[in-house]
Amino acid sequence: MSDSIRIGIIGTGNIARSYARAYRDIPEAEIVGLCDIVPGKAAAYGEREGFPNAKTYVRYQDMLEELELDAVSISTPNASHGFITVDCLEAGKHVLCEKPMSVTLDEAVNMAKAAKKADKILSIGFQPRYDPNMMAIKDIVQSGVLGKIYYVETGGGRRRGIPGGSFINKEEAGFGAIADIGCYSLDMAMNALGYPKPLTVSAHSRDDFGKSPKYSPAWAPEDFQVEDFGTAFIRLEGDIVLYFKISWAMHLDSMGATFFLGQDAGLKCTPAGTGNWGGAWDGGVGSVTLYHDLQNYQTESPISLRPRPQNFNIFTEKVRDFVFAVKDGGKAPIPGEQIVRNQAIIDGILRSAQSGKEVDIEIPKI
Numbered sequence: 001m002s003d004s005i006r007i008g009i010i011g012t013g014n015i016a017r018s019y020a021r022a023y024r025d026i027p028e029a030e031i032v033g034l035c036d037i038v039p040g041k042a043a044a045y046g047e048r049e050g051f052p053n054a055k056t057y058v059r060y061q062d063m064l065e066e067l068e069l070d071a072v073s074i075s076t077p078n079a080s081h082g083f084i085t086v087d088c089l090e091a092g093k094h095v096l097c098e099k100p101m102s103v104t105l106d107e108a109v110n111m112a113k114a115a116k117k118a119d120k121i122l123s124i125g126f127q128p129r130y131d132p133n134m135m136a137i138k139d140i141v142q143s144g145v146l147g148k149i150y151y152v153e154t155g156g157g158r159r160r161g162i163p164g165g166s167f168i169n170k171e172e173a174g175f176g177a178i179a180d181i182g183c184y185s186l187d188m189a190m191n192a193l194g195y196p197k198p199l200t201v202s203a204h205s206r207d208d209f210g211k212s213p214k215y216s217p218a219w220a221p222e223d224f225q226v227e228d229f230g231t232a233f234i235r236l237e238g239d240i241v242l243y244f245k246i247s248w249a250m251h252l253d254s255m256g257a258t259f260f261l262g263q264d265a266g267l268k269c270t271p272a273g274t275g276n277w278g279g280a281w282d283g284g285v286g287s288v289t290l291y292h293d294l295q296n297y298q299t300e301s302p303i304s305l306r307p308r309p310q311n312f313n314i315f316t317e318k319v320r321d322f323v324f325a326v327k328d329g330g331k332a333p334i335p336g337e338q339i340v341r342n343q344a345i346i347d348g349i350l351r352s353a354q355s356g357k358e359v360d361i362e363i364p365k366i
């Protein structure tokens with residue numbers, strides 16, 4: 001492989017701007033192809049973002065056929081992550097796919113299977129993992145200082161923050177807040193725990209704000225086709241319960257802290273700022289405190305926050321890690337096979353919310 005890896009971007013919408021900034025900052029990556037289903041959009045993006053020589057396409061299949069790519073970045077709406085990823089892996093390309101991994105659990109499993117079969121990297125775009133404080137939280141949870149962990153609570157919420165556009169259209173997005181920002185909360189907690197297997201889920205979802213002309217006058221009620229609130233009680237292997245709540249809109253400032261309760265200590269992680277952009281999508285952490293007993297005294301130990309280094313950007317770090325994994329023949333930094341468990345929880349939440357009953361989570365073998 002040459003010194004720089006050849007990359008094609010599929011989907012040149014909003015988040016593709018963050019990809020552009022990241023790839024511009026990584027000399028080991030060369031953007032040679034751009035694809036967007038809307039004619040002219042990829043070319044406009046290439047001009048605007050500094051890739052004027054990249055070849056542009058409307059069909060990603062044509063890009064895969066014509067260009068000798070090493071890897072692709074997929075930043076299309078959720079509903080197309082599954083089939084585009086599988087096609088790219090089958091064409092022998094490494095894939096960095098945006099979150100949430102897919103819409104259905106079957107799609108996620110097929111993506112992971114395709115990566116395994118092709119022996120290519122499939123990494124999913126959870127950039128909060130690159131925040132130094134998120135890393136510290138994982139280190140503390142994994143250190144064993146909490147003793148046996150039996151309960152975890154996580155989630156997030158925006159007072160008003162329904163994104164609109166493709167995000168509220170069921171055909172394109174598949175689902176609403178539960179997967180859009182909920183997948184980050186789930187990843188934060190599950191990654192710290194080492195991604196234990198999810199077993200069952202009992203969930204509830206709502207769409208009060210999205211369907212209300214009072215709170216969402218920008219669209220007709222029938223155009224809001226997903227949920228804006230979800231909550232779930234999830235049983236994980238190892239006798240752990242994970243309680244989850246997420247909201248795109250609510251009459252509250254924050255859904256509160258993420259916390260881990262163990263037999264020896266508890267760890268509380270508050271969101272940054274008001275927590276309006278909960279789900280920790282930006283990796284922001286307000287404070288981290290360890291609650292434990294010291295010589296029989298109930299003690300609270302604040303954990304010093306790690307500042308982000310100057311010019312450090314978690315999105316760029318996510319992309320850089322992927323680029324170097326491809327370049328050096330490494331492993332997927334955020335493996336699709338692991339994120340199938342995130343998707344399995346989301347799938348279970350939606351099934352349980354629809355049926356009004358607890359459901360089992362079964363993940364097919366990959």
Ligand SMILES: NC(=O)c1ccc[n+]([C@@H]2O[C@H](COP(=O)([O-])OP(=O)(O)OC[C@H]3O[C@@H](n4cnc5c(N)ncnc54)[C@H](O)[C@@H]3O)[C@@H](O)[C@H]2O)c1
Nearest residue numbers: 011012013014015036037038075076077078098099100166
């Ligand atoms: N990691 C993050 O911080 C972050 C932030 C925002 C969005 N996202 C994720 O990124 C994805 C895209 O979000 P967005 O806000 O950029 O949406 P967007 O609607 O602004 O952009 C999506 C683009 O994909 C194009 N597209 C759709 N189907 C296509 C296809 N089959 N082939 C090629 N192009 C296609 C659309 O024309 C559009 O330009 C979503 O899955 C979202 O969840 C991630």
